[in-house]
Amino acid sequence: xxxxxxxxxxxxxxxxxxxxxxxxxxxxxxxxxxxxxxxxxxxxxxxxxxxxxxxxxxxxxxxxxxxxxxxxxxxxxxxxxxxxxxxxxxxxxxxxxxxxxxxxxxxxxxxxxxxxxxxxxxxxxxxxxxxxxxxxxxxxxxxxxxxxxxxxxxxxxxxxxxxxxxxxxxxxxxxxxxxxxxxxxxxxxxxxxxxxxxxxxxxxxxxxxxxxxxxxxxxxxxxxxxxxxxxxxxxxxxxxxxxxxxxxxxxxxxxxxxxxxxxxxxxxxxxxxxxxxxxxxxxxxxxxxxxxxxxxx
Amino acid sequence: xxxxxxxxxxxxxxxxxxxxxxxxxxxxxxxxxxxxxxxxxxxxxxxxxxxxxxxxxxxxxxxxxxxxxxxxxxxxxxxxxxxxxxxxxxxxxxxxxxxxxxxxxxxxxxxxxxxxxxxxxxxxxxxxxxxxxxxxxxxxxxxxxxxxxxxxxxxxxxxxxxxxxxxxxxxxxxxxxxxxxxxxxxxxxxxxxxxxxxxxxxxxxxxxxxxxxxxxxxxxxxxxxxxxxxxxxxxxxxxxxxxxxxxxxxxxx
Numbered sequence: 313x314x315x316x317x318x319x320x321x322x323x324x325x326x327x328x329x330x331x332x333x334x335x336x337x338x339x340x341x342x343x344x345x346x347x348x349x350x351x352x353x354x355x356x357x358x359x360x361x362x363x364x365x366x367x368x369x370x371x372x373x374x375x376x377x378x379x380x381x382x383x384x385x386x387x388x389x390x391x392x393x394x395x396x397x398x399x400x401x402x403x404x405x406x407x408x409x410x411x412x413x414x415x416x417x418x419x420x421x422x423x424x425x426x427x428x429x430x431x432x433x434x435x436x437x438x439x440x441x442x443x444x445x446x447x448x449x450x451x452x453x454x455x456x457x458x459x460x461x462x463x464x465x466x467x468x469x470x471x472x473x474x475x476x477x478x479x480x481x482x483x484x485x486x487x488x489x490x491x492x493x494x495x496x497x498x499x500x501x502x503x504x505x506x507x508x509x510x511x512x513x514x515x516x517x518x519x520x521x522x523x524x525x526x527x528x529x530x531x532x533x534x535x536x537x538x539x540x541x542x543x544x545x546x547x548x549x550x551x552x553x554x555x556x557x558x559x560x561x562x563x564x565x566x567x568x569x570x571x572x573x574x575x576x577x578x579x580x581x582x583x584x585x586x587x588x589x590x591x592x593x594x595x596x597x598x599x600x601x602x603x604x605x606x607x608x609x
Numbered sequence: 610x611x612x613x614x615x616x617x618x619x620x621x622x623x624x625x626x627x628x629x630x631x632x633x634x635x636x637x638x639x640x641x642x643x644x645x646x647x648x649x650x651x652x653x654x655x656x657x658x659x660x661x662x663x664x665x666x667x668x669x670x671x672x673x674x675x676x677x678x679x680x681x682x683x684x685x686x687x688x689x690x691x692x693x694x695x696x697x698x699x700x701x702x703x704x705x706x707x708x709x710x711x712x713x714x715x716x717x718x719x720x721x722x723x724x725x726x727x728x729x730x731x732x733x734x735x736x737x738x739x740x741x742x743x744x745x746x747x748x749x750x751x752x753x754x755x756x757x758x759x760x761x762x763x764x765x766x767x768x769x770x771x772x773x774x775x776x777x778x779x780x781x782x783x784x785x786x787x788x789x790x791x792x793x794x795x796x797x798x799x800x801x802x803x804x805x806x807x808x809x810x811x812x813x814x815x816x817x818x819x820x821x822x823x824x825x826x827x828x829x830x831x832x833x834x835x836x837x838x839x840x841x842x843x844x845x846x847x848x849x850x851x852x853x854x855x856x857x858x859x860x861x862x
Contacts, residue, residue: 502774
């Protein structure tokens with residue numbers, strides 16, 4: 313074989329190996345994280361762990377000297393309520409904005425908007441928390457005559473503001489990926505702009521739009537700092553939007569530093585980590601199944 | 610007396626940026642006529658069709674001047690462009706199956722036009738699929754995705770779709786590129802029947818197809834209408850313009 317042929321084979325092998333390594337490392341990291349979290353939390357999980365209390369009790373007294381309780385129901389309700397509110401606000405706005413940017417606005421406005429949206433996405437979450445604390449808090453107190461402005465509403469709005477840029481940019485990519493020939497065909501059949509969007513573009517881009525929504529949800533579920541600052545951090549099952557709550561993530565952030573390493577409290581916080589892991593896995597799996605179901609049709 | 614023309618085009622000029630695509634094209638089309646438009650690539654055939662249903666409006670760089678009248682109404686001034694498009698069926702050169710089921714693809718335009726009656730929709734879908742010579746192949750899987758069909762089937766699907774809103778003008782832009790010769794012949798037969806009900810503009814690269822179907826043929830070259838005459842005249846040994854002879858006889862092309 314020629315010298316050149318040898319070199320080609322070696323270079324080819326090298327490139328292939330590097331790419332393979334990148335792929336495998338991604339899987340390894342995920343398993344590594346799972347392993348680590350599970351190792352820290354696992355010890356308490358297999359030592360007469362009270363699952364009933366963990367899931368169905370609102371009593372979270374991790375450092376009580378006499379009645380230690382690890383009930384996460386209120387924390388789950390906190391995470392759930394804030395996330396749902398954020399998505400109710402962010403998904404319509406995000407998808408709507410994506411449609412506007414992709415289909416309606418001129419090229420100059422589009423560029424400007426995209427830059428602004430990227431800027432929004434780059435604001436650190438602690439800054440968002442700060443805005444919740446100093447801007448939304450007094451506003452909510454004044455508007456709703458509430459005793460305190462740090463609550464589900466505040467956290468939901470802040471999370472929505474944080475998720476919208478992600479939903480817009482991914483949603484816009486999904487719409488941009490729809491071939492222009494679809495638009496042309498739809499228009500030629502007499503569709504109005506709105507009919508074109510909801511009969512042709514949305515069905516064609518639905519996978520991408522679903523992914524956009526899900527990344528928004530993932531961001532909202534996992535967000536810690538901003539909700540810690542904006543939701544009031546009170547263990548409470550909310551009955552109205554103006555009730556303060558505490559989320560799973562905020563609990564970990566606030567208490568991990570104070571829990572003695574390898575104490576039960578410390579380990580239960582890692583169990584909460586496992587729970588968050590499970591929640592995101594379920595969200596992703598559901599989405600996957602929905603997408604597959606849609607495809608089958 | 611000559612009846613009023615169905616389509617009247619006068620001094621139609623289109624620029625994409627600085628580049629002209631059509632230069633002052635003028636002609637008329639009679640009702641229920643099949644007019645073939647032939648010409649090499651880049652001669653402005655597709656642009657002409659896109660002016661007619663005004664989808665060129667959405668092209669940012671296109672500038673259009675001139676007058677196009679359908680039934681004596683200036684369509685470039687019409688305020689209901691959607692209504693105009695519902696009167697025109699358009700078949701693109703490469704099949705564009707919308708990402709919907711076969712049934713929904715064909716029912717798309719009727720639904721846009723406000724037809725909701727199930728029985729009527731079903732009947733329409735079947736009729737259009739039959740006309741496009743596709744019914745027998747898809748009747749058992751109407752509710753699967755249209756984009757899963759083969760290229761030729763998808764092209765016939767777009768023909769069915771173009772017929773679905775009973776257009777008065779049918780524009781076919783190189784419809785047979787992706788279709789086998791046998792099916793092409795079947796669709797050509799359908800076109801011959803359809804001309805009793807509609808005016809057909811047939812853009813084609815197959816000069817033989819123009820010869821088989823068209824009453825009159827227009828030869829476009831470089832955005833200029835070189836010649837428009839009875840099909841026999843265009844394909845004869847003595848068309849008026851030398852370039853027409855060269856093109857139809859394969860001297861260049």
